[in-house]
Amino acid sequence: MRAVLCRALGDAADLTVADVDPPPLGDGSVRIQVRAAGLNFADTLLVAGTYQVKPPLPFSPGLELAGEVLECAPGVTRCRPGDRVMAVVDYGAFAEQAVVPESQVYVLPDGMDLVAAAAVPVAYGTSHLGLKLKAGLKPGETLLVHGAAGGVGLTAVEVGKHLGATVIATAGGADKLKVPAEYGADHLIDYRAEDIRERVLAITDGRGVDVVYDPVGGSAFDASLRCTVPGGRILIVGFASGTVPQIPANILLVKNITAIGYYWGLHRRIAPDLMAESFGELLAWCADGTIKPHVSHVFPLDDVVAAFDTLRGRKSTGKVVLTP
Helix, strand or coil: CEEEEECCCCCHHHCEEEECCCCCCCCCEEEEEEEEEEECHHHHHHHHCCCCCCCCCCECCCCEEEEEEEEECCCCCCCCCCCEEEEECCCCCCECEEEEEHHHEEECCCCCCHHHHHCCHHHHHHHHHHHHHHCCCCCCCEEEECCCCCHHHHHHHHHHHHCCCEEEEEECCHHHHHHHHHCCCCEEEECCCCCHHHHHHHHCCCCCEEEEEECCCHHHHHHHHCCEEEEEEEEECCCCCCCCCCCCHHHHHHHCCEEEECCHHHHHHHCHHHHHHHHHHHHHHHHHCCCCCCEEEEEEHHHHHHHHHHHHCCCCCEEEEEEC
16 A cells, blocks of 8 residues: 655655555454545644654654545444544554554544545544533633634634634634634634734723633743633643743632643543544534534645645645545
């Protein structure tokens, strides 16, 4: 089979596509013909060697995929050959085939597009579990979403609206802000031209926001601390800005703010029941049209370097997807 290979940690420009042996079918696992695989910011960290997971070299990146089941190990009951599925993996989705533990495979609703399905697991999974089950977002609350035109940020806008929140979305530039506006954001902030704290306080009549969803870090996090209501929650999702904020604990104390560290992928091991509950609701939302994954760029496997450049250069909105 053909697969993207990372032979040395560092620059994604060194990724290649090569013929490799298909992975063996292990106990309790499912072999999937990959039709689409989502590209995430975490993949850039994986290739650079700075992600939480560090696979042995060489390896294929890719954390999420959609396709058809080719075969199942004895005893697998969650799916069967021919089923259309999406799946989450530690790595290896950027290939023509993937072998996935049964527990990480989810049968898709009838008729769901496979490119759209490949955009669901990481981004929507992160936002749904994070906002509903970790941050406890309630109807009527105000949610501030940073990086709202990106992969996870846009899903946070969509999920937050469906959970009944008023959503304030930040992004860089008027063109980027058009996307969260289309997905239901109530208020928009261009962080390149506007002061986030001042605009949030103006929008909320000086009150501030109840919950912050922050995949950006850096100055966005600093602004969030100063426009979150007493007793509010900040969900720390990632550091796309490249700057990890150093949190002044005195502000957390004085304002009774809860800063929630949130690595979604770890929940597959520490809280698999929560993960299954989250995906069950998400797929029901996919089936009834409540959520509509936004994919701005689709690349063939051979153009993997261009796909990484598009993501890293912030030229995309929503998701970038590879199609083996």
